[in-house]
Amino acid sequence: MSTALATGPVTRTFTLRKMSEVFDISAPDHVMVPVFDDRTPDVPAIDPLYVFEKDSLKRVLQWLNGSFGKNLLLTGPTGCGKSSIIMQVCARLNIEVFSIGCHGKLEFSEVLGSTQLAPFVQKRNDGVLTKLGAFITNLTKGALDGESALEWLQRCFSTVVSRYVYGAATLAARRGAVLLMDEVNFLHPSTVGAMNTMLDGGPIMIPETGEVVQPASGFRIAVTGNALDGGDDISLHRGVQRMNVALMNRFLAMRCDYMSKLQEYEVLQRVGNLPSQLIDHMTTIAAETRAAYKAGAIETTISTRVMIRWARLIAAQKSQLAGPDAVEMITNELRFALLDGASVEDGMAILTLLKKTTGESPAYVVNAQQPTPVDLNKPMHVNLYVNPNNGQPKYWGSIVQSDTTEVLFFEACGTSPTTQLKQTGYLQKKASQKVADGYRQITFQAPLPNASENLNKLLVDTYRLLQNGSVASLPDPVMRAAMIQIATVLERADWLTRITN
Numbered sequence: 150m151s152t153a154l155a156t157g158p159v160t161r162t163f164t165l166r167k168m169s170e171v172f173d174i175s176a177p178d179h180v181m182v183p184v185f186d187d188r189t190p191d192v193p194a195i196d197p198l199y200v201f202e203k204d205s206l207k208r209v210l211q212w213l214n215g216s217f218g219k220n221l222l223l224t225g226p227t228g229c230g231k232s233s234i235i236m237q238v239c240a241r242l243n244i245e246v247f248s249i250g251c252h253g254k255l256e257f258s259e260v261l262g263s264t265q266l267a268p269f270v271q272k273r274n275d276g277v278l279t280k281l282g283a284f285i286t287n288l289t290k291g292a293l294d295g296e297s298a299l300e301w302l303q304r305c306f307s308t309v310v311s312r313y314v315y316g317a318a319t320l321a322a323r324r325g326a327v328l329l330m331d332e333v334n335f336l337h338p339s340t341v342g343a344m345n346t347m348l349d350g351g352p353i354m355i356p357e358t359g360e361v362v363q364p365a366s367g368f369r370i371a372v373t374g375n376a377l378d379g380g381d382d383i384s385l386h387r388g389v390q391r392m393n394v395a396l397m398n399r400f401l402a403m404r405c406d407y408m409s410k411l412q413e414y415e416v417l418q419r420v421g422n423l424p425s426q427l428i429d430h431m432t433t434i435a436a437e438t439r440a441a442y443k444a445g446a447i448e449t450t451i452s453t454r455v456m457i458r459w460a461r462l463i464a465a466q467k468s469q470l471a472g473p474d475a476v477e478m479i480t481n482e483l484r485f486a487l488l489d490g491a492s493v494e495d496g497m498a499i500l501t502l503l504k505k506t507t508g509e510s511p512a513y514v515v516n517a518q519q520p521t522p523v524d525l526n527k528p529m530h531v532n533l534y535v536n537p538n539n540g541q542p543k544y545w546g547s548i549v550q551s552d553t554t555e556v557l558f559f560e561a562c563g564t565s566p567t568t569q570l571k572q573t574g575y576l577q578k579k580a581s582q583k584v585a586d587g588y589r590q591i592t593f594q595a596p597l598p599n600a601s602e603n604l605n606k607l608l609v610d611t612y613r614l615l616q617n618g619s620v621a622s623l624p625d626p627v628m629r630a631a632m633i634q635i636a637t638v639l640e641r642a643d644w645l646t647r648i649t650n
Contacts (some may be wrong), residue, residue, distance in 0.1 A: 509536050
């Protein structure tokens with residue numbers, strides 16, 4: 150069911166959709182988010198590789214709600230994804246975004262808009278043609294006696310047709326969209342001070358036209374920057390200016406950091422189906438480089454954007470991973486992705502770390518095809534652990550089909566799982582910690598009979614059917630046995646009754 154919402158000069162309709170489907174995360178089915186029904190040209194493109202971190206997503210959604218504050222300040226190290234989370238949340242909700250790249254010479258009037266020369270190809274009318282003719286005449290006749298070159302040019306251009314073009318702030322305010330200001334701490338203090346009325350939700354005055362723009366209800370402002378709070382890392386960023394307390398108090402504040410190793414692993418896995426050990430090496434190098442950058446030991450860091458670029462370059466030459474030149478190829482692609490643009494000292498430090506991490510002959514050089522994808526038409530063993538998690542149960546387990554391959558899967562029950570290829574034995578090494586965290590083991594019949602469909606999908610679909618109360622019996626004996634155990638762990642007597650009757 151669609152609902153209408155007036156957003157400035159237009160009315161857009163939205164539909165409530167499940168958060169789990171919109172953002173591809175685990176969330177209860179009753180948690181819904183409003184998604185606009187149309188995608189305008191000003192809605193950001195969806196990045197299919199983007200992985201949402203739940204706490205950050207929650208904060209951005211609270212900001213977009215507007216009940217807690219309409220201005221959001223995102224601070225954190227270079228390349229940690231401050232702008233990306235705003236763009237990707239808006240992309241999935243079909244919210245328009247108008248962006249400004251801030252710099253020291255940017256004036257507030259430019260944020261609102263500017264007077265520009267109109268194109269000569271316009272609707273034909275006497276006023277336009279008269280002005281155009283006067284411009285050409287003055288230009289060809291040259292300067293009058295005693296007239297300086299500057300005065301002549303001013304006289305010529307005073308006859309040119311001009312128009313006022315709205316800037317990003319005015320467009321966002323009129324349309325009830327998001328204004329995203331990147332690197333706001335490079336702005337001159339006078340420009341920042343001029344933003345106060347807009348940050349307080351007041352009307353926007355346009356001196357050139359005399360227009361007063363009342364912001365539409367959905368208008369939100371997000372600003373990003375490095376060391377905006379003047380913290381310990383301010384010394385890493387040249388040219389930045391600390392925001393004063395009065396300005397900081399106008400914002401909800403959100404400190405961002407680089408993705409966790411597990412999140413980044415998932416992103417890179419989507420890029421080029423690279424060997425898991427190689428991805429482990431890449432994420433380790435990124436983590437240690439970032440730590441050195443934060444400590445001030447180097448001036449270069451590896452952002453997730455660089456990691457994706459590096460992974461794509463490697464994936465384009467994946468066949469070389471099985472050969473003796475694999476490490477050299479990986480090194481060269483890191484140079485191309487980042488290091489050739491860094492200082493010589495930083496490049497040498499990161500390359501030393503790369504050599505230390507990969508070694509001379511890593512496992513993926515010996516056999517770039519391991520671990521291999523599971524063939525779901527062959528017998529397999531299943532390990533499964535379930536955690537009640539205070540009413541929002543989670544599962545964690547693996548599918549083992551050979552002596553070398555294990556598919557790790559995990560997420561909230563009823564949600565499409567996140568999967569990772571691992572060497573056999575990975576889950577067994579981690580199981581004791583999971584048990585300590587409250588997970589309980591579910592024992593499948595082993596080996597599992599031939600599966601005609603994806604086991605993970607079968608688990609999720611069966612769980613959802615039970616959750617929705619639409620299963621009276623389960624014909625598949627393996628799934629039936631698994632669900633009886635899951636229902637027991639979750640203390641769902643109603644499920645047990647339906648399964649066993």
